Amino acid sequence: MKHTLSIIVNNQAGVLTRIAGLFNRRGFNIDSITVGRTEEQGLSRMTIVVQGDQRLVEQVKKQLHKQIDVHKVMDITNEPMVARELIMIKVKASPTTLQEITNLIEPFRAAVIDVAHSTITIQATGNEEKLNAIIELLRPYGIKDLVRTGFAAIQRG
Amino acid sequence: MRAEAVKFDNQMMEDPATKEKTGAKMLMECFLREGVDVVFGYPGGAVIPIYDALYEAPIHHIISRHEQGAIHAADGYARATGRVGVCIGTSGPGATNLVTGITNAFMDSIPLVVITGQVPTSLIGTDAFQEADITGITMPITKHNYLVQNVNDIPRIMKEAFYIARSGRPGPVVIDIPKDISYATGAFHYPDSIHLPSYQPTVEPNASQVSKVAMAISEAKKPIILAGGGVLSASAEHELLLFAEKLQIPVTTTLMGLGGFPAAHPLWLGMPGMHGTVTANRAIQNSDLLISLGARFDDRVTGNIERFAPNAKIVHIDIDPAELGKIINTQYPLVSDIKYALQKLIKMVKPTDTMGWVGQVLHWKKEKPLTFKDTNQQIKPQYVIQQISKITKGKAIISTDVGQHQMWAAQFYHFEKTRSMLTSGGLGTMGFGLPAAIGAQIGKPDQTVILISGDGSIQMNIQELATIAEQQLPIKIVILNNSFLGMVRQWQEIFHDKRYSSTPMKGPDFVKLADAYSILGLRATTKEMVRETLEKGFNHSGPVIMEFIVEKEENVLPFVPPGASLDEMIEEGQE
């Protein structure tokens, strides 16, 4: 099962390496990882999505906690939360398919951010289900490139 | 780069007119404030300013002959004294030579502060001469590490480093200091307190959890204590003794826990695990409650984990929350310093009737002591260790290397005192023993320090004989020479049909070698000579090498083959 961990760390050189390295050497697989500063000075938030059973995730959390630069580790998987990812998809497009694609993405509140000679680039944000749906819809047109930011998550309330 | 280096080298160390200190002098000041009076190390370009400050500091610097020697010595010093060991190495190869020693300390939770020199800040990242990314390299093998970027950070970083190294679950901390920062000056302010909101180790146990543990213990009929290295790091030996005696619970000590409970005590069952005693392993397999105190269920202790202590509920007390549930499911986890936890439990637990169980266990102990087939001619390695144990009454500090001799030392030396077994448990580092003995003798000048080594291991850091000779350390070096990398040979015998691939070992003439270092060298070739050689060696006032030519193909028994359960021991006489 997928777990979403929200981690508060010191915003310091080497912290990302420390955390990523820990996952690597303990054999924990990272699905996605995002990092950014928090509203508090000197602190960053990492959102890490990791695959594994409860026991593995417990161990991940404890190992993260042992790091001197880690302030807080929260498994927010089962908490009320909002998780969002931003994707950009470059799809083959010809004058005939351009309008079709634009119509197709409309209900997803996705945006066209670039149109070139033979491609169109679309930006979308949302949860995993929604983004997978868009990708599947666009696949028949020929996806030339796909960029995903990884998930950022925040607890509700 | 060269011009840069020369510029730094020629820079004035300190302006006497101001209170400003150089980074290097700040370092000395921090050492003194942390009570450090001895450091182990090896100089080089990037640490010249630090060595210049050491030149007049009231700190004893022990120069090794290889950085690995220095760091294992700092480790041995820490193990023997319970204080933080300090080691210094230069950038690049100096720092990378420390890596094995840092890992060794990390695996066994030994508190070290390791100072490495780094190329000047302006050269970092340019593949400069003797540049190595030691903070990157040591991230997975340190409790924490620092790259100093500003001279004014030195006091805070040093204070934090010593605190982190010795508090909670102890471990090594590396501080990498660029050369220009050692030369740079700043005002020295040693912080009064430590501000580390993200590092707050739990020391006191949770009260309701303690009650649950106490209840479980009072309900147990066949309890056993598994005591590990955590008992020593918490200085909880006395509490362990009170606890075991009050509740009449038998005690088995892991390799790291040896000495944490006196070997002469009737409740002591010996070491458990792969080369443990029949009694300890049987007691674990038959117990209904296993109380683990600062042990981490290493595979060498548990054998097949699925079939480990099959009838027992597990109480796991450890200061490191990550150990709880890591290897084994625990019904009663308790995060705590072992000393505090035991103090509470001693007060709370109502003694129960364990007489029948203790009687059973003591019966096994009598029926199944550790034995070996002795001969009259050949020297059996176990016999040598038995004699050492008798002569020193189990009260010497024993340092070991890694292999058969290490296991025999663990089995046949009767450790009566805490912090008297210095051995590489987690990493199993050949070459640890000689430098560790140096550190121990420096830290405990009035005690007898004995190295028990093999003809293979001793050659891995043999250059440190020069350090011993130079410092005139009266270390008693025992080499059990079986002309093999014995432990590997044993596995080849059992699992690979005696195909002795690269395990026959040729060493130097150790007696002549001793002479070359102006150390007394003795050799025993028959059983008759063992006692007199030991007595002569121990009575000698200086360092001595005693080489014993022992039976070549002796095996360490009992033996739980890897993957087997603790019930499936190969015992003496049934190989």
Ligand SMILES: Cc1ncc(C[n+]2csc(CCOP(=O)(O)OP(=O)(O)O)c2C)c(N)n1
């Ligand atoms: C640095 C290192 N290299 C290799 C090994 C693997 N190893 C474990 S025991 C052993 C043999 C040790 O031989 P010796 O020191 O002669 O001791 P003996 O087993 O003969 O008592 C070896 C090679 C190790 N533990 N450490």
